[in-house]
Amino acid sequence: MSKHNKKLDQAARAAWMYYVAGETQHDIADKLGVSRQVAQRLVALATEQGLVSVNISHPVAECMTLAEQLKTRFGLSICQVVPSVGLDSAAIHAMIAVAGAEVMAQTLKQTDPQIIAVGSGRTLRATIDELPEFDRPQHSCVSLIGAIASDGSCTRYDVPLWMAEKTQGRYFILPAPLYADSADDRALWCNHRIYRTVTEKAAQADVMFLGVGHVDKGCPLNVDGFITNQQVEELKAQQVVGEMLGHFIGAQGERVPSELDSRLTSVNITPQNERRNIIAFSGGKEKHRAITAALKGGWIKGLVTDEESAIAALASA
Template sequence: MAQPRVKRSELSTPPEFAGDPIVWAAWLYYEERMTQEEVAERLGVSRASVVNFLQEARDRNIVTIAVASRHLQSVQIARELSRRYELNSCVVIPQGSDELPIYERIGRAGARLLLDILEPNDVLGVSWGRTVLSLSAELAEAKMPGVTVVQIAGSAIGTKEFSPELCTTNIAYRIGGRCVNLHAPGIVSRPDVKKLFMQETSLVEQFRLIRSCTKVLFGVANLSDASTALRSGYMTPEKIKPYVKRGAIAVMSGRFLDAEGHPVLGALDEQMIGLTLDEIAQIPERICVAGGVEKIPAIRSVLRGGYATILVTDEPTARALVDADD
């Protein structure tokens, strides 16, 4: 049987709280991290009384609540990035003290955001990259059976981090959605081979679905030897050299962009199986997850081209993006 509740004046408050049950309740809740129910049990009052005690603690300035300055700074930078690049929203993760790779930290933040913005009948297009793969692995389990998750770029035999089908499968599995992988190579040997592939009935149906995406998720790569596309063998320095000569500095879902965000076209475009930049730009919500100082020019290119409506990045990258256009 529950003990009868007592009035505030009847509470036997420990002496270190100077006989003030408000300070005691505030200490238990904010410092010892008890729930309101647990505080109520300890004090012998109702949960409603605890709510009143905590409010009075704030009113009397016993407790002051403030957002940590590092988080405020991240919010300010995020709002500035959104304004400059006409983003619908921007998430900037504060500079961390842990040793996790930056792509894992951004992937974790992107996973939380994705669950917040997915809607029951969405068709989510998914590209590839280390950050996208990390996001797919960090996604919390949810029940969204009405969501369809589709692969927007073809596959290749490469490293685990270059695995478009794994990104798509992970996300669909974790949200309980429908998974549609693109059963075709990312790059074929000749343009005529691509033409034949694209005439296949199964691919025609798949691309009809892919082009109906309501949201798309992608990362950004630069053109250094360390980029995911080169490490995986999906592309080679020889294949991208003509693009570099034409000014390409960024790769987004296998497509090339220059510093101003303009498409850079070449022979590979006639051999790639996947959504084009123009097709991606038609998708209503476009989520870019990317960060790291080595990617700043590439991310700026994507933003200048208007390919992202949502950006998830880290604070040093965000600061550099803001400062670069001052």
């Protein structure tokens, strides 16, 4: 890399930290190992060189390399990696949301009618919040997962509705709790005409946007009331490291059966699937093992993540 390109690369990294993660110039100086004056000049250089607009237009070279390595190693069709070294979880998620919105926009801006199937979770919600509004009433947003907990409450991260509001398109909700009370109860939910109509529409989706969750006490499934502390411990005892749409995944990417399966109502997805349009948005230290497992198992064909998660996945592979 030439001296000029290396300086631009460092300026782009500083711009990500300053404009997206909200880091101070003092923080940037500490994390890049430079003086505060140099950090200030790097941020100024990013602006002067036109690297900063609505998005950071000059990607960090190391992140681009990691993205290409992930695509090659795991057969991905789409991959974006954002800087994360030295940053906390909130900053990383903010960066993934910005980069993820660019990926989503590629589908949303199309004029041909699109069926967009969407999971749930904080990362997807933050990503959709970063989207501009599109006048695309011809698009349809379809939920892949029920947003109702066992006590009847609904998660605040019912993100397909938020996407439908961004596009002014139609929204198809999956009318069921994530986990039914029993196998018989699940059969009642899943045999309903509206449920079958929505899942059939999801199966025709042009693209699926999902999150990759980790499984531990305090994880979103646990905090939002979908699984209990005891169930978390039972899943961990089975070596579960992650989940997608309530499907539990082991460290090597295998689908791990659990007693919850007979009650799960979300749209079915499988490892080593043939679909080329499942794109995941996930990052942060707590997600390293889950993201690696999703990649190893071939659950996803696209990924927006952070550089430390990318490094962990490549090292594990």
